[in-house]
Amino acid sequence: MTQETNIRRHTISVLVDNEPGVLARVIGLFSGRGYNIESLTVAEIDASDSLSRITIVTSGTPMIIEQIKVQLERLVPVHKVKDLTLEGPFIEREMALVKVVANGEKRVESLRIGDVFKARVVDATISSFVFEITGTADDLDRFIDLMQQLGEVDISRTGAAALSRGTSTL
Template identity: 70%
Template sequence: MKEQGPIQRHTISAIVDNEAGVLARVIGLFSGRGYNIESLTVAEMDVSGKRSRVTVVTSGTRMVIEQIKAQLDRLVPVHRVADLTMDGPFVARDLALVKVAGEGEKRVEALRLADVFRARVVDSTRSSFVFELTGTADKLNAFIDLMSELGLVEVARTGAAALARGGQGLEDAPHP
């Protein structure tokens, strides 16, 4: 049976217990069913260290996304699952560290473009820079593309960190 509907990109956030093996179970759910993970970010979300937020960017038809959410919600260490893409407006940001080597005009141009993109220089030598840049994945991709012409050496990126807009947190929202 062929799945119907367009492939859409979704940002899914889950509150989970912060304990060994939880991330492996979440990843196992995706890999075992052939779902792709475009971006994955996990970090403690409270000072007690008891809970973590897992943010996954994935793609699929509406039916596939619903299956992913339902299967995530059934995992025992998962407390809450939200599809930020469907639930309303949200804010998402990625982080990139971008190393660029160059001298002369290429060095000046790299600094000029970094200023335009609001990238910060976090390390500098006579022949290279490491820029720190936050923003949407598209913004980071555009910056990296431009730096590739000016001496891009390497890139390290995080996945998306995302929160719903408004005054309510994921743990406070009514459970469907």
């Protein structure tokens, strides 16, 4: 297998102290070594212990992914690093707000497509809708592609949020 075909998408979950500068250090680790972050989500998950979860989606060869995990584990505010892609089955979702500006039949069609994708209308005007949609990155990509065929589209998208299935925790 060549190096190029051995590149795989990985979802990495990192438990860190919720303090100023932690996210900048994690991002610096990636940018300083030329690694790309495809998606990044961070939020406090435990206020009493002041802990946050950072979910990073990146791609690389097994060697590069291993380097990333080892370097993340060396950062002082990092408590735990888990490569969900390698650990077993996991659930990954994104959320997007998608504004579609359309009139007439295209407006009606956008509502039909929204219904098929279980997108919720969170704002409506005479000439636009804002949909809220949650799903896999591929689901969101398909929804956005279809909406772009119907009219002008404005998009705000979160990064991936992910958890392992079953009893395993971070």
